[in-house]
Amino acid sequence: MENVIEIQNLRKNYDDFTLKDVSFSLPEGYVMGLIGPNGAGKTTIIKLIMNLIMKNGGGIKIFGKNHTEHEVEIKSRIGFVYDTPNYYEHLNLKQIKNIIAPFYSNWDEPVFVSLVDKFDLPLKKIIRKFSRGMVMKAAIAIALSHHADLIIMDEPTSGLDPVFRRELLDLLYELLQNEKKSILFSTHITSDLERIADYITLILDGKIIFSRSKDEIFENYAIVKGGNELLNEETKKYLKGIRTGEFGFESLTDNLSEVKKKFGPDIVIDRASLEDIMYYSNLRNNHA
Amino acid sequence: MKIIIANSSPDPIYEQVGKQIKSQIISGDLDEGDALPSIRTLAKELQISVITTKRAYEELEKEGFIDTVGGKGCFVAMQNKEFLKEKKMKTVEEKLSEAVKDAKKLGVNMKDLKEMLSILYNEEE
Secondary structure (H helix, E strand, O other): OOEEEEEEEEEEEOOOOEEEEEEEEEEOOOEEEEEOOOOOOHHHHHHHHOOOOOOOEEEEEEOOEEOOOOHHHHHHOEEEEOOOOOOOOOOEHHHHHHHHHHHOOOOOHHHHHHHHHHOOOOOOOEHHHOOHHHHHHHHHHHHOOOOOOEEEEEOOOOOOOHHHHHHHHHHHHHHOOOOOOEEEEEEOOOHHHHHHOOEEEEEEOOEEEEEEEHHHHHHHOEEEEEOHHHOOHHHHOOEEEEEEEOOEEEEEEOOHHHHHHHHHHHOEEEEOOHHHHHHHHOOOOOOO | OOOOOOOOOOOOHHHHHHHHHHHHHHOOOOOOOOEOOOHHHHHHHHOOOHHHHHHHHHHHHHOOOEEEEOOOEEEEOOOOHHHHHHHHHHHHHHHHHHHHHHHHHOOOOHHHHHHHHHHHHHHHO
């Protein structure tokens, strides 16, 4: 299987933030969710992929090709939604479309018209008068209107209500009926990903914590709860981030089968959501 | 075909999907040669990931319940009737042993249990 995105030891240095040797890949035909708290580096990774900023090290291949050498060709095959789309505010959607469409040889006007209709977007209202949700919808409509093979979205669902988020998922599922289409999207609203994502990449403080299939994650990660007396140096090794309270502790493990052996029957095991995983992995008393 | 996913269930989703398709093959609701929805259609319909659906189908194929025909999709495999019967017998056995366990907990003896069983059996006739 071909990888549509292949990132190797990617590095970006800022004064106050470093993206540290990030590597992951996305096979063709699948969906990857990039999760992490604000400021973890999600947008930096996406900007590097889109060649909007320069990297300090490492390599990026998109569709198997170097992303800077084949930038034009690659970008024409990507549908991109930026977290804060900045369109000319005094133009209306129709004018914006007229500027953007010629850049894509595969631009499909009927698809665009039907999406605009579906999203209830006004064509003649200037962008400045759009709500954040409407701007996002406009960006999504444009990204989905040129038969892109890879959809990259940075926080596409922030500012959107749950009803539209579900509609967007439906659209993405529709797109995925074609096994040549792949999707990468970053979000901190992880419930969107619990459904559709095949792979999850968790990034914290510029570092990849894991990048693996969602099913594998849910098989190995779990919430562990129990009495504080169960916590000791040995058992703590299996926990990632511990919240202790007067009445007991709550924690996360990435090794469910070992935890069952080490802690015995006196614990409660709960399914961990992606949000739980993100939260506990980010706790400061992390021993991992 | 009917598949219902319970997010609250501790069983992984691929297992839930597999189990339900399997039980419909065993019960005869799905017949030999019936076409199953494509992996991507099923993922969309159930709003689960493609990998999860793929895994469910792969497990079913390994167990001999379905066949994948390249380029055409997945079909319910030719079923060995004896094998199916054995599978069904196994579920009967499982349910009975559960009943026996409960009976033992309550101190019901073998004779009373057998009597109960024969009454129930005859009622069903």
